[in-house]
Amino acid sequence: MEACPYEALSFGDRDVLLRDAHARIDASGGRYLDRVWGEHEFSGTSVLYVSDVDLGVMGWPAPGTESIPSLTEPLIAKTPTIGLSVMGSLLGINWIIRRRMKLASERRGTSDEEGGVSDTDEAAS
Numbered sequence: 001m002e003a004c005p006y007e008a009l010s011f012g013d014r015d016v017l018l019r020d021a022h023a024r025i026d027a028s029g030g031r032y033l034d035r036v037w038g039e040h041e042f043s044g045t046s047v048l049y050v051s052d053v054d055l056g057v058m059g060w061p062a063p064g065t066e067s068i069p070s071l072t073e074p075l076i077a078k079t080p081t082i083g084l085s086v087m088g089s090l091l092g093i094n095w096i097i098r099r100r101m102k103l104a105s106e107r108r109g110t111s112d113e114e115g116g117v118s119d120t121d122e123a124a125s
Contacts, residue, residue, distance in 0.1 A: 014046070021050050 004010075010017055021036045037049035049055065 014044075014048075017048055021048055024050055 010020065018036060018039060021039075025032045025034055025036070032050050032052050033054065035051075037051060037055050038045040038047050
């Protein structure tokens with residue numbers, strides 16, 4: 001009663017809350033839809049709603065929707081492969097960039113030795 005003086009919210013054991021929600025729906029005389037939202041969605045949620053409006057309009061899943069772990073498991077199983085692929089790609093790109101930088105610096109060093117103008121010569125003049 002202290003948490004919600006208007007008794008719009010109830011806290012407690014899920015089974016007790018479900019029993020209370022169904023009793024409230026039965027006693028409402030048709031005021032609420034005959035459905036406790038969250039009872040069966042995603043194999044049951046920890047938050048339950050009694051409503052006079054169809055919450056499916058706001059994007060709530062249909063009853064019997066698979067549980068969240070069963071929806072995320074395929075991606076979680078692929079995470080190590082995806083991570084290793086990204087890491088390997090980044091290491092390959094790093095190797096290519098370092099190799100190009102090394103070859104470019106070697107070419108500059110060779111042209112300097114062949115009588116080309118170096119950066120230090122340009123700065124001195």
